[in-house]
Amino acid sequence: MVERKKGLVDRIWDLFASVKFAVVLFLLIALTSIIGTVIEQGAEPEKNLMLLKRLFGDSLAPSAFRLFESLGFMDMYRSWWFVSLLVLFAANLIICSLDRLPRIWRLATEPIKPLSPRMTGSVPIRREVRLKGPPEAVRERLEEALSSIGFKAGYSPDEDGGYQLYSQKGGYTRLGVYITHLSIIVIMLGAVIGIFFGFKGYMPIQEGYTADFAYGRDDTTQSLGFAIRCDDFDVEFYDMSDMPKVFRSRLTVIRDGREVMKKVVEVNSPLRYGGYTFYQSNYGMVPDADGYFILKVRGRTGKAVTINRMLGESFVIPGTEIVGTIRDFSPALAMDDSGKTFTYSNMMNNPAVYIEFSEGGKERYAGWILRRFPSTWRLPDGNVVELVDYWGVQYTGLQVRKDPGVWLVYLGSGIMTLGLCIAFFMSHRRVWVLVGREGRHSAVTVLASANKNRQAFERKIDKLVSALSGGSDG
Amino acid sequence: MDSSVLFGIATIGYMLSMVAYITYLVSRKEQVGAAATGITVASFIAQTIAFMMRWVEGYEMGLRSFWRPPISNLYESLIFFVWCLILGYLIIEFRYRNRSFGAFITPLAGLALAFIEMTGMSKEIQPLLPALQSNWLLAHVTLSFIAYSTFGLSFGTALMYLIEKTEKRTEPAYIFWTVSLGVLVVLLLAMGADFMKFHVLASTPEEMKSYLFRATFKSDSGAVSLASWAGAAAVVALVWRYGYLLKRVVASFNVTAGLLDDVTYKAIAVGFPVFTLGGLIFGAIWADQAWGVYWSWDPKETWSLITWLVYAFYLHARLMRGWKGRKVAVVAVVGFVAVVFTYLGVNLLLSGLHSYGSLG
Numbered sequence: 152m153v154e155r156k157k158g159l160v161d162r163i164w165d166l167f168a169s170v171k172f173a174v175v176l177f178l179l180i181a182l183t184s185i186i187g188t189v190i191e192q193g194a195e196p197e198k199n200l201m202l203l204k205r206l207f208g209d210s211l212a213p214s215a216f217r218l219f220e221s222l223g224f225m226d227m228y229r230s231w232w233f234v235s236l237l238v239l240f241a242a243n244l245i246i247c248s249l250d251r252l253p254r255i256w257r258l259a260t261e262p263i264k265p266l267s268p269r270m271t272g273s274v275p276i277r278r279e280v281r282l283k284g285p286p287e288a289v290r291e292r293l294e295e296a297l298s299s300i301g302f303k304a305g306y307s308p309d310e311d312g313g314y315q316l317y318s319q320k321g322g323y324t325r326l327g328v329y330i331t332h333l334s335i336i337v338i339m340l341g342a343v344i345g346i347f348f349g350f351k352g353y354m355p356i357q358e359g360y361t362a363d364f365a366y367g368r369d370d371t372t373q374s375l376g377f378a379i380r381c382d383d384f385d386v387e388f389y390d391m392s393d394m395p396k397v398f399r400s401r402l403t404v405i406r407d408g409r410e411v412m413k414k415v416v417e418v419n420s421p422l423r424y425g426g427y428t429f430y431q432s433n434y435g436m437v438p439d440a441d442g443y444f445i446l447k448v449r450g451r452t453g454k455a456v457t458i459n460r461m462l463g464e465s466f467v468i469p470g471t472e473i474v475g476t477i478r479d480f481s482p483a484l485a486m487d488d489s490g491k492t493f494t495y496s497n498m499m500n501n502p503a504v505y506i507e508f509s510e511g512g513k514e515r516y517a518g519w520i521l522r523r524f525p526s527t528w529r530l531p532d533g534n535v536v537e538l539v540d541y542w543g544v545q546y547t548g549l550q551v552r553k554d555p556g557v558w559l560v561y562l563g564s565g566i567m568t569l570g571l572c573i574a575f576f577m578s579h580r581r582v583w584v585l586v587g588r589e590g591r592h593s594a595v596t597v598l599a600s601a602n603k604n605r606q607a608f609e610r611k612i613d614k615l616v617s618a619l620s621g622g623s624d625g
Numbered sequence: 626m627d628s629s630v631l632f633g634i635a636t637i638g639y640m641l642s643m644v645a646y647i648t649y650l651v652s653r654k655e656q657v658g659a660a661a662t663g664i665t666v667a668s669f670i671a672q673t674i675a676f677m678m679r680w681v682e683g684y685e686m687g688l689r690s691f692w693r694p695p696i697s698n699l700y701e702s703l704i705f706f707v708w709c710l711i712l713g714y715l716i717i718e719f720r721y722r723n724r725s726f727g728a729f730i731t732p733l734a735g736l737a738l739a740f741i742e743m744t745g746m747s748k749e750i751q752p753l754l755p756a757l758q759s760n761w762l763l764a765h766v767t768l769s770f771i772a773y774s775t776f777g778l779s780f781g782t783a784l785m786y787l788i789e790k791t792e793k794r795t796e797p798a799y800i801f802w803t804v805s806l807g808v809l810v811v812l813l814l815a816m817g818a819d820f821m822k823f824h825v826l827a828s829t830p831e832e833m834k835s836y837l838f839r840a841t842f843k844s845d846s847g848a849v850s851l852a853s854w855a856g857a858a859a860v861v862a863l864v865w866r867y868g869y870l871l872k873r874v875v876a877s878f879n880v881t882a883g884l885l886d887d888v889t890y891k892a893i894a895v896g897f898p899v900f901t902l903g904g905l906i907f908g909a910i911w912a913d914q915a916w917g918v919y920w921s922w923d924p925k926e927t928w929s930l931i932t933w934l935v936y937a938f939y940l941h942a943r944l945m946r947g948w949k950g951r952k953v954a955v956v957a958v959v960g961f962v963a964v965v966f967t968y969l970g971v972n973l974l975l976s977g978l979h980s981y982g983s984l985g
Contacts, residue, residue, distance in 0.1 A: 170945050174938055181934040188924035188971070228922040342920070351918070389688065389752040398755050418755035419914050430917040431755075552917040560919060564906040571898035 167243050168250035176240045183236065187227040190219065199225060241339055248332045255325050259579075263319040265307040266583045266598065274583070276599040276609050278616045286313050286586045286593045293584055293595065296615055302582055313587035320580050325602065327573030334567035341559025349554040354429070356381040357437050357546040361405065365551040375551075377406040377425055382413075383540070384434055384547040386499065391523070393500050398431050400547040416549070426553050433548035436482065436497055442543030444477055444504055449535040457539070468534050472510050479505035480541060484521060492519065499545060503527075504538050578603035582612070595619070628682055629748065631675035632704065636738045638668025639707065643735040646727030650874060658724045665731070669711050676708065679750065688752040696766050697757055699972065700748050703741055705767075707734045709774035717778065717888065725878035726888075729781035732813060739816040740969075742824075743837040761911035768903020773964050775896030776936075779889045780961035783954040785875055786885040790951050792869045798951040803868040805958055807861030814860065815841045815853070886950065889957050890943070897936050904929050928967040935960040 157165070166172055190199055196216070203219070204212040223230030266274070282289045290306075293316055297304045302318035309315065350373055352365035363378035382401040389396045397417055404412040404424050414422040422429040441461055449455040450470035458466050465476040483496035484503035495501075507517040508530065521527045522538040529535050578601045585596040597616055601608040645661035648654075676695065683689040689697075696705045714730045741748075787802035794800075815838055822840035837843075841853035908929070913919040920926060939956040942948040 170941050174941050174945065177934045177938045177941070181931045181938075184927050184931055187922060188927045192922060392752075394752055395755060396752065419759040419761075419911075421914065421917065428917055430915070432916070550917045557913070557919065560909075564909070568898075568902050568906065571901055575894045575898050 164246060164250070167246035169247070173240075173243050173247060176236065176243055180236050180240060183227070183233060186224055190224050190227075192228065193226055196225075237339070241336060244332050244335055248329050252329060255329065259322045259325040261322070263305065263317050263581055265305075265315045265317050266585070271585070271596070271598060274598040274600050275605060276597075276601075276612055278597045278612060280595045280597070280616050280620045281589065282593045282595055282619065283591070284593060285591065286588055289586065289593050289595070290314070290316075292619070293586065296619055297582065297584065299618075300611055300615055304584070311588065313585070313593075315586070316584040318582055321577055322579050324573050324577040325579050327570050327575075327577065330570030331567055331574055332570075334563045334565075334570055337563030337566060338560050339563075341556035341561075341563060344556030344559065345554040346556075349556065350427075350552065352551040353432065354379070354549045354551050355435075355546045356549065357440065358382070358384055358442070358543045365549075375425065375427060377404060377411075379404055379422075379429065379549075381547050383542065384545045385540070386434070388500070388523070393496075398434060400431055400434075400549070402429070402547075416547075426555070428552050428554075430550040430552070431547070432550040435546055435548070436499065437544055437546050440544040442541050444480070445539040445542050446504075447535075447537040447539050448475075449537075451533040455535075459542075468508075468536070471534065473508050473515065473532075473534065474510070475506045475508050475536065477504055478507050478517070481505075481519075482541075484519060499541065502538065502541050504541070506536065575603075578608070580608050628675040628678035631671050631678065632748075635668045635672035635675060636742075638664050638671060639711070639731065639734050639738060642668060642727070643731040646724065646731050650725060650728040650878075653877065661727055662718065662724060665711060665715065665727070669708070669715065672704070672708055672711075676704070683750045686750060688750055692760075693753065693758075693763065694767075695750065696763075696770070697753055698747070698751055700741060700746050702766060702770060703737050706770045706773055706777075707737050709771050710734050710737075710777045713774050713778045713892070721880075721884070721888070723878060723880055725875060725880055726781060726785070729785055730778060732809060733777050733781065736809075736812060736816070739813070739820065740837070743816055743819050744835040756915050759911055759914060761907050761914060765903055765907035765911050768899050768907065772896040772900035772904055773968065775892045775899070776961050776964045779892035779896065779957050782885045782889045782892065783957035785880065786882055786889060786954045787951065787958070788868070788871050788875050789880075789882045789885065790954070792872055794865065794869070798955060799868070800865065801955055802958070803865040804861055805962075806868065807864035810864060811857045811860050815857075882950075886954070889954065893936060893939060893957065893960075897933075897940065900929075900933065900936070905933060924971045925967070928963070928971050932960065932963040932967050935963050 190202065199219075200212060200216050203215045206212075207215045219225065223232070227233050271277075282292070294304050297316060297318060302320060304316040304318045307315045307317070350365075350367060352367045352373055354362055354365040356362045356379060358381050361378045361380040363376075364372045364374045367373050380403045382403055383399075384401075385397075385399045386395050387397040387399065388394060400416045402414055402416055402422055403410050404414075404422075406425075412422075412424055416422045416429060416431050418431045421431070443459040443461060445457065445459055446466070447455050447457050448466065448468055450468050453470035456469055460466055460477055462477055462480060465474050467474050481492070481494040481501075481503045482498060483494055483500040484492055485495045485501065486492050501521060501523055503519045503521040505517065505519050508515050516531055519527060520536055520538050522540070525537075528537045580599070580601045582597065582599040585598065587594045587596075597612060599608060599612050642661050642665040645657055645664060649658040649661050679695040679701075680693075683693065683695055684691050689695075695701045710730065711734055714726065717726055717730075718724055784802055784806060787798055791799035791802065818840040819836050819838065823836045839845075840849075842850055842857075844850045844853065908926070909919040912921070912926075935956065939953055939960060942953050942956060
């Protein structure tokens with residue numbers, strides 16, 4: 152028979168529906184992806200030129216650079232050809248699934264039918280056992296045995312006094328592969344929505360200040376429609392080290408002049424509001440900013456009071472005549488071998504404040520009070536001055552994102568997990584029990600098949616058969 | 626006694642078991658095989674106890690919360706990989722009652738452990754940076770390494786499959802597996818040379834942190850380095866020349882090609898979903914929680930996608946006519962090479978988001 156000549160559309164459909172095409176795309180995407188892991192993406196041209204000089208030598212590097220640039224290698228995951236590969240991949244996924252779905256759907260949903268005699272040879276698992284009693288007498292036992300491994304049996308009598316019991320489980324598991332394919336499409340859809348309708352930006356806010364816009368790509372600004380105030384930023388360190396333990400921003404959301412939400416943002420714990428998500432990204436000191444020293448002062452007898460003072464200002468220790476004047480500040484105080492103090496970082500790793508104390512105009516003592524060292528809080532006369540914070544001089548850098556597609560990505564991930572579990576760990580299992588009369592006995596043939604992990608099902612069938620033959624005389 | 630002593634014992638034990646399994650493969654003496662299994666099980670128990678001790682130590686030192694198992698830095702994750710790999714191997718050995726797999730799988734553990742020693746990576750219990758304090762990360766790392774170890778198993782069995790299925794020296798599949806095995810042998814020998822030179826014969830100079838390949842390829846002496854490359858080429862050539870002899874050795878253990886293909890597939894069938902969920906999905910969720918980007922095409926992410934595509938290739942190629950058998954076994958071997966590159970190559974050779982400097 153001569154095959155009818157196929158039209159162009161059919162041939163394209165067949166190509167996109169083929170596993171071969173899928174496999175070629177896997178390979179192409181995997182291989183081309185490597186380029187972008189070697190060449191730094193979106194980096195300054197000098198950086199990649201240096202790299203190319205090392206790879207190809209000084210003379211070839213400039214032309215290699217021009218070639219790579221024209222091919223979009225410097226930003227390859229957004230280049231026209233890579234995006235085309237991904238589009239082809241998606242098309243392949245959709246078409247091959249559509250192509251196979253009707254047949255698989257039938258297999259998955261079709262009720263199981265009794266086995267015709269000429270089909271029995273093609274069933275992979277086959278066990279035989281002889282049971283005492285005529286076929287009808289053993290039927291209940293067989294049905295019970297089947298239901299003990301979770302199969303609810305159908306019944307179909309045949310002409311010569313025998314019958315067939317048959318049952319199946321997990322037909323829908325044949326759809327696992329297609330559920331997985333669908334999930335990839337859902338994730339890609341979410342990604343596309345994110346690319347077209349999402350926003351990625353950056354928002355630095357100084358302690359005590361409010362901002363209502365974020366910087367996007369190329370220094371554009373995007374108004375949020377609400378404002379965020381940074382109430383405080385703080386770094387917590389491991390013990391006495393400079394190893395950061397927690398970065399913490401206390402934020403307040405303000406909408407139409409009203410405070411609508413408060414949240415402590417940490418790395419791995421972002422703030423979500425109004426379709427935007429705010430992540431702790433970085434922090435720093437605002438140059439030349441004047442902040443407030445927040446001090447907790449406790450006189451020897453009285454209770455503690457918290458006061459705010461700026462550099463050069465004074466305060467009185469409650470219950471005494473002692474006046475403290477703030478003279479100096481260091482964000483990260485350290486001492487060298489000779490006992491001289493110096494500042495080792497411009498970040499607030501070890502904030503310290505230098506205070507002079509006097510009584511009745513006469514200087515009594517002066518010294519550094521360090522926030523992370525409680526032993527420095529106690530003054531020689533027993534009064535306590537704790538440095539709580541130097542507030543208003545740090546900013547918190549927030550990563551701002553709006554991604555209306557992210558829920559699809561998460562949904563797709565969930566579907567993918569489900570699909571993979573079904574596809575790899577569950578199978579479509581079918582069983583037929585043929586019972587025929589053999590004198591005063593019944594000849595029982597158990598036939599079974601599983602589309603995956605056949606050995607496991609075979610063991611189950613063996614157990615069933617040995618349980619049956621335990622009570623037989625065959 | 627602290628955990629490091631037990632880890633040291635387990636490391637030596639695994640090295641011995643690697644030697645024992647290889648000896649067993651060649652000599653076929655039952656006692657050697659039993660000894661290999663015994664050493665492996667004992668080392669595994671020692672490592673399990675050490676793992677739990679390190680967990681408690683981190684907690685008691687106040688560096689980590691009670692809910693953080695010690696799998697957070699390069700050292701701990703490699704150790705965890707070895708633990709999963711050996712567990713997987715022991716399951717296969719007892720399930721199939723066959724010790725011949727050991728000679729092909731324990732060297733992977735040996736390589737990982739030697740790598741730790743030679744590079745001088747920090748074994749300290751370190752406190753966690755803020756970005757690393759995440760349950761998603763914990764799940765991501767744990768599942769990734771479980772998947773990596775199943776891929777390691779499939780690498781070993783796929784290699785054995787190729788050994789059984791090829792004999793002509795001009796066959797591409799034969800050349801592929803002999804070169805792969807040859808490189809594996811070269812790496813083991815080179816690390817052994819490092820160990821001899823800097824551990825046994827002389828102590829490591831204080832300032833030399835990593836002495837990986839310093840006795841051979843990266844030697845200060847140009848002649849030694851050149852000779853090492855020549856030696857490496859010679860080893861690969863030897864494996865290629867006499868590799869077919871292994872076929873009879875493997876076949877004598879009653880492991881059929883069909884069984885090997887089956888074990889390879891099963892390992893990947895477990896590894897692939899676990900890797901998808903743990904490696905890709907949980908990794909993306911963590912990145913989303915920490916940075917607000919679930920996917921940024923940084924080298925680590927891209928390489929795990931490449932690994933994923935290679936295994937997707939494997940699973941789909943099995944459905945294609947003419948691809949069963951040798952060709953898919955080659956893909957399984959390549960997949961594990963991608964795994965190793967994703968884990969070590971990216972950290973060592975490429976940079977990215979995953980190389981945490983500071984947050985600023």
